Amino acid sequence: MVREREPSATRWAGVSLADRRSERRSLLVAAAFALFGTGGEAAVSVRAVCREARLHARYFYENFADTGELLGAVYDKVEAELAERLLGELAAAGDDLSARLRAGVHGVLEFSSADPRRGRVLFTEGRHHPVLTARRRDTQSALMDAVLQQNAQSRPEADPCRAKVSAAMFTGAMVELAHQWLSGALGDDLDAVVGHAASLVRLGDPR
Structure with a gap:
């Protein structure tokens, strides 16, 4: 099983909760843009986006209900x-x-x-x-x-x-x-x- 890669916890050190969430949202949007822009709708899944963004899936659902909302x-x-x-x-x-x-x-x-x-x-x-x-x-x-x-x-x-x-x-x-x-x-x-x-x-x- 391939697990989502996640940045070290030190990445968020000193960053407010609101700013962390905003940055993670931006990372997910950028990842989806890259995937959709090169592979189309079929390339965009929760797992693929999280892998591209190097974030755990829980952060996806912290920001989006599904991939449609992300797109x-x-x-x-x-x-x-x-x-x-x-x-x-x-x-x-x-x-x-x-x-x-x-x-x-x-x-x-x-x-x-x-x-x-x-x-x-x-x-x-x-x-x-x-x-x-x-x-x-x-x-x-x-x-x-x-x-x-x-x-x-x-x-x-x-x-x-x-x-x-x-x-x-x-x-x-x-x-x-x-x-x-x-x-x-x-x-x-x-x-x-x-x-x-x-x-x-x-x-x-x-x-």
Whole structure:
């Protein structure tokens, strides 16, 4: 029987109980990210995660009810990192709608492929996992809301129904674009892909 490896007790010496728990949670999330990102949903089990994190199983259940809850935490962490990256790129793009569109598309694709594990968490692996499916649906809804808000600010006179149709089509297309980019089907020229995507999108254009 393979036993979970656990760091020496001296590792936690002088660390408060709350900080110990927070660190162990971070270790478990990092371990699950590594396993899921390389081996998919099947690679993530309590035993495998604890072995990767070098923690006893009791610490897993101290933080998570099951692997589904853990995968939800992995998704939340990667999605938050992407959101932070996008905020920076969008701020740098200024108020020009076209520049912001290019920055957003570039940010999502570059972030997801710079470390392929991120793309697997956000888009490709575990596509039928209930927790990840719900997280991805919520992210798409948030993206659609953000697009609608951008449209309302830049073109307040636009027809509301047309704006919603445009936003819905954009969010769905963005997910598929990410799938195609991550699969390698679009080649390796990110700037070209972003340029083509931007030329095909006219968010909120009343024409």
